[in-house]
Amino acid sequence: MARAATTADAFNAVAEPRRRQILDALAGGERPVNDLVRQLGLAQPQVSKHLRVLREVGAVDVRDEGRQRLYRLNGRALKPIHDWVKEYERLWSDRFDRLDAVLEDLKEKEEADESDE
Amino acid sequence: MKATSSGTATVTLPADEQILITREFDAPKELVYKAFTTPELVRQWWHAKRGEMTVAEIDLRVGGKWRYVMVADGGTEVGFHGEYREIVPNERIVSTEIFEGYPDEEAVNTATFTEADGRTTLEILVQHSSKQARDMHIESGMEEGLQDALDLLEQVAVSLR
Numbered sequence: 001m002a003r004a005a006t007t008a009d010a011f012n013a014v015a016e017p018r019r020r021q022i023l024d025a026l027a028g029g030e031r032p033v034n035d036l037v038r039q040l041g042l043a044q045p046q047v048s049k050h051l052r053v054l055r056e057v058g059a060v061d062v063r064d065e066g067r068q069r070l071y072r073l074n075g076r077a078l079k080p081i082h083d084w085v086k087e088y089e090r091l092w093s094d095r096f097d098r099l100d101a102v103l104e105d106l107k108e109k110e111e112a113d114e115s116d117e
Numbered sequence: 118m119k120a121t122s123s124g125t126a127t128v129t130l131p132a133d134e135q136i137l138i139t140r141e142f143d144a145p146k147e148l149v150y151k152a153f154t155t156p157e158l159v160r161q162w163w164h165a166k167r168g169e170m171t172v173a174e175i176d177l178r179v180g181g182k183w184r185y186v187m188v189a190d191g192g193t194e195v196g197f198h199g200e201y202r203e204i205v206p207n208e209r210i211v212s213t214e215i216f217e218g219y220p221d222e223e224a225v226n227t228a229t230f231t232e233a234d235g236r237t238t239l240e241i242l243v244q245h246s247s248k249q250a251r252d253m254h255i256e257s258g259m260e261e262g263l264q265d266a267l268d269l270l271e272q273v274a275v276s277l278r
Binding site for chain 2: 015088094096098100102106107110
């Protein structure tokens with residue numbers, strides 16, 4: 001089943017493994033960009049590029065403090081992904097509850113057929 | 118591995134662009150397969166209580182087509198169709214799936230039926246594909262994928278309360 005269009009951006013933003021590393025790092029709290037560069041072992045322009053993508057979907061927020069740029073995770077922007085998976089789980093759970101009922105019918109019919117033989 | 122008697126389907130994201138749906142049923146696999154591939158039976162469960170199925174067409178052979186249409190309770194019509202690529206009766210079905218609202222995006226679904234002690238585990242692996250999606254898939258390899266992000270989000274969601 002296709003994803004809701006409104007969550008596609010957040011999905012794309014977290015589909016890239018480096019960006020997930022950044023999100024993981026930020027899950028522990030606010031971090032200056034230099035910290036992220038060191039931890040990821042990437043060149044600063046690459047880290048900045050990933051941070052820009054994450055900022056565009058609102059997954060991270062940034063603020064300047066003195067000469068430092070500090071990044072922090074914004075869970076609210078990523079919540080649609082979480083919600084989408086949960087909604088998908090509900091859809092299939094409801095579907096399979098119905099399938100349980102169909103299977104009960106089939107089992108009864110099979111037993112009836114066997115006793116006819 | 119969770120021992121489910123009935124109830125909740127488990128949805129995980131094993132790799133980028135993949136979705137895995139798992140559920141155990143209290144029935145032998147022949148019956149689960151039958152309920153999964155017989156139009157009159159599919160009509161009874163696929164709608165998930167969200168509306169009424171108006172079309173359930175299944176041409177169960179390799180290269181054969183399928184199409185499901187549901188009219189949701191609010192009147193919205195949603196259609197899905199695809200083609201069967203591989204069929205191993207009572208074991209495995211590989212088919213394509215196109216949501217008619219996004220006709221450019223084709224997914225490949227693999228349904229696997231595994232029986233143990235008269236109970237059947239049904240696994241449906243949905244592989245989404247598009248050039249962008251595929252490139253991303255190759256770039257990230259088959260590693261942990263979105264599941265990581267999901268675990269992280271579980272954490273984040275808790276912190277938002």
